[in-house]
Amino acid sequence: MARLQINGLVKKYGDATVVDGVKLDIPDGEFLVLLGPSGCGKTTTLRMVAGFITPTAGTIRIGERDVTNLPPWKRNCGLVFQNYALFPHMTVAENVAFGLEMRKVDPATRAKRVDEALRMVRLGGFGERYPRQMSGGQQQRVALARALAIQPDVLLLDEPLSNLDAKLRQEVRVEIRELQRALGLTTIMVTHDQEEALTMADRLVVMSEGHVRQIGTKRELYDHPADPFVAGFIGRSSFIAGRVTARGTFVTDNGVTIQIAEHFAEGPASLALRPERVALGDAAKGLDNIVEGKVEFVSYLGAVLDIHVRIGDHDRVIVSRPTHGAPEPVEGDAMTIGWAKSAGLVYSGT
Amino acid sequence: MAKAGTYDIEKGRGSTAASLLLPATIFVAIGLLVPIAILFRYSLNAFVPGKFMVDAFTIENYVKFFTDPFYLSVLWRTLRVAVFCTVACLILGFPLAYVLARTQTRFKNLLIIAVVLPLFVGNAVRAAGWMTALGNKGFFNAMLMKLGLIDQPLEIMYTENAVLIGIVAVNLPFMVLTLQSVIEGISRSVEEAAFSLGAGPATMTRRVLFPLAMPGILAGTILTFILAMNAYATPVLLGGPKFQMMGPLVYGQFAQQNNWPFGGAISFILMTATILLTMTANILVQRRYQTR
Numbered sequence: 001m002a003r004l005q006i007n008g009l010v011k012k013y014g015d016a017t018v019v020d021g022v023k024l025d026i027p028d029g030e031f032l033v034l035l036g037p038s039g040c041g042k043t044t045t046l047r048m049v050a051g052f053i054t055p056t057a058g059t060i061r062i063g064e065r066d067v068t069n070l071p072p073w074k075r076n077c078g079l080v081f082q083n084y085a086l087f088p089h090m091t092v093a094e095n096v097a098f099g100l101e102m103r104k105v106d107p108a109t110r111a112k113r114v115d116e117a118l119r120m121v122r123l124g125g126f127g128e129r130y131p132r133q134m135s136g137g138q139q140q141r142v143a144l145a146r147a148l149a150i151q152p153d154v155l156l157l158d159e160p161l162s163n164l165d166a167k168l169r170q171e172v173r174v175e176i177r178e179l180q181r182a183l184g185l186t187t188i189m190v191t192h193d194q195e196e197a198l199t200m201a202d203r204l205v206v207m208s209e210g211h212v213r214q215i216g217t218k219r220e221l222y223d224h225p226a227d228p229f230v231a232g233f234i235g236r237s238s239f240i241a242g243r244v245t246a247r248g249t250f251v252t253d254n255g256v257t258i259q260i261a262e263h264f265a266e267g268p269a270s271l272a273l274r275p276e277r278v279a280l281g282d283a284a285k286g287l288d289n290i291v292e293g294k295v296e297f298v299s300y301l302g303a304v305l306d307i308h309v310r311i312g313d314h315d316r317v318i319v320s321r322p323t324h325g326a327p328e329p330v331e332g333d334a335m336t337i338g339w340a341k342s343a344g345l346v347y348s349g350t
Numbered sequence: 351m352a353k354a355g356t357y358d359i360e361k362g363r364g365s366t367a368a369s370l371l372l373p374a375t376i377f378v379a380i381g382l383l384v385p386i387a388i389l390f391r392y393s394l395n396a397f398v399p400g401k402f403m404v405d406a407f408t409i410e411n412y413v414k415f416f417t418d419p420f421y422l423s424v425l426w427r428t429l430r431v432a433v434f435c436t437v438a439c440l441i442l443g444f445p446l447a448y449v450l451a452r453t454q455t456r457f458k459n460l461l462i463i464a465v466v467l468p469l470f471v472g473n474a475v476r477a478a479g480w481m482t483a484l485g486n487k488g489f490f491n492a493m494l495m496k497l498g499l500i501d502q503p504l505e506i507m508y509t510e511n512a513v514l515i516g517i518v519a520v521n522l523p524f525m526v527l528t529l530q531s532v533i534e535g536i537s538r539s540v541e542e543a544a545f546s547l548g549a550g551p552a553t554m555t556r557r558v559l560f561p562l563a564m565p566g567i568l569a570g571t572i573l574t575f576i577l578a579m580n581a582y583a584t585p586v587l588l589g590g591p592k593f594q595m596m597g598p599l600v601y602g603q604f605a606q607q608n609n610w611p612f613g614g615a616i617s618f619i620l621m622t623a624t625i626l627l628t629m630t631a632n633i634l635v636q637r638r639y640q641t642r
Contacts (some may be wrong), residue, residue: 074548
């Protein structure tokens with residue numbers, strides 16, 4: 001249990017820079033999730049913290065220790081892998097005891113701690129089984145118990161739930177989160193699953209192309225995405241290309257004028273709109289922006305309805321509204337949409 | 351009705367499988383078991399000089415082998431050479447197989463071909479190559495003398511060392527390929543898990559890699575041990591006439607002495623020794639690793 005500081009972390013393979021200047025400061029007990037599309041450098045970052053990859057530049061500190069040049073076996077990081085990585089030739093108890101054996105814990109204490117760790121993941125009494133005799137979810141819990149038994153300074157989770165089916169994933173998700181909180185364990189998890197990230201994280205780090213795009217709580221990332229990438233990756237957004245022509249005025253490439261908040265700078269820009277911040281039909285009346293469009297596509301998602309409304313040659317706005325209540329629009333309907341100027345997020349550049 | 355139908359399908363599958371296995375079974379029976387049975391019968395016959403083979407039912411040939419210090423020394427030497435070569439192949443081959451299995455380079459296939467390439471050259475041809483390399487005026491001695499490291503050429507040819515070098519070189523690819531395929535099946539993340547739990551490379555290898563690679567180690571050692579026990583061309587060409595091993599001894603009895611009964615007996619002793627040692631090693635290793 002310790003604070004984890006990553007500073008100026010860089011990893012290059014030849015000319016390719018996989019991780020480029022990542023800086024993270026994770027306070028003791030925080031659950032941090034690294035989120036991003038595949039190839040964004042999140043796994044490489046995690047593996048550098050674990051010690052499997054040597055950074056090209058930068059430092060990693062766990063608590064007071066600079067571990068940048070330490071091999072993995074001297075870092076005291078608990079690791080959980082996507083494919084569980086249990087030792088198939090050892091029983092569950094032997095798997096969990098392995099790390100304690102390496103630390104020369106005496107056999108009596110070892111047995112006690114193995115027992116504790118297994119009960120923590122609700123697998124008390126499974127010690128004599130072999131991994132192959134257990135289900136995927138159970139195996140992943142054994143892997144977690146094995147990582148926790150060594151009382152690691154930092155817990156590292158590498159897409160730990162990807163191999164589990166959807167229902168199990170939700171269970172294990174909650175279980176990991178509760179354990180992490182109860183133990184006050186500093187944790188980094190890597191995932192490409194947005195929902196998983198949002199349900200588990202204290203703070204999220206969105207990465208792409210080796211860079212940290214934004215760090216923040218779920219609310220910060222959702223309400224104030226730092227750039228179009230984050231706006232599109234966390235939740236959904238419709239993007240409209242155009243330019244800010246004057247303070248508070250945005251003109252789309254199709255010539256539609258839209259009011260925006262006043263602090264955005266002039267120049268080419270794109271406007272991002274969250275689907276649930278856009279109102280339809282009568283509800284749009286009296287809002288800052290009212291635009292006429294045509295329903296192009298309606299998609300039923302159970303509780304909500306996604307309505308894709310075309311408002312210009314290049315521009316389509318996705319609006320989501322509760323399924324029940326007003327009659328459902330049909331493709332081809334004329335439709336008025338509207339939104340408050342505070343709902344529009346403007347990003348300069350293209 | 352339904353039950354009967356299912357039964358028929360199962361039965362049909364069974365007989366298809368059986369008919370597919372038949373050709374190989376017949377081949378093994380005719381090509382291997384029958385000659386062995388005949389050979390065993392011969393080994394119980396008597397040998398009368400000038401009269402070739404006389405029908406009999408005696409263990410005289412086996413008694414002759416086990417009471418003559420010369421033959422016992424040949425058996426002992428063969429065992430010693432085979433065990434040494436197998437251990438040497440394992441020690442040399444494991445790191446090589448590990449690197450081959452784990453490498454990320456795009457030249458991996460090329461590396462594997464480089465390991466297999468020696469197998470394209472027959473034993474005899476390769477042994478001839480070693481002869482020119484290891485001889486008194488051969489490549490190694492010439493180089494070492496040029497470098498001033500030695501005054502007199504080293505006696506390598508026609509010694510046990512030459513045979514050991516030769517057999518290890520012949521058997522190494524078999525060991526490497528067997529180990530490589532098994533190591534490739536071991537997930538890299540299992541090794542990483544061991545590292546993260548505090549095991550250094552040596553401990554990880556001993557506690558995780560070796561036990562998981564054991565089926566490959568077993569298969570590789572059995573393969574190289576059998577090949578070494580039965581080596582023929584290498585001991586003949588590199589060991590010279592005075593260096594006797596079981597393989598050439600069997601050939602000598604059949605082809606030069608025309609003593610088929612004794613040749614048969616030696617063959618059987620060689621085969622039994624090979625099987626017994628292989629089985630013992632197998633059982634010991636399984637007791638140590640697989641029931642755990």
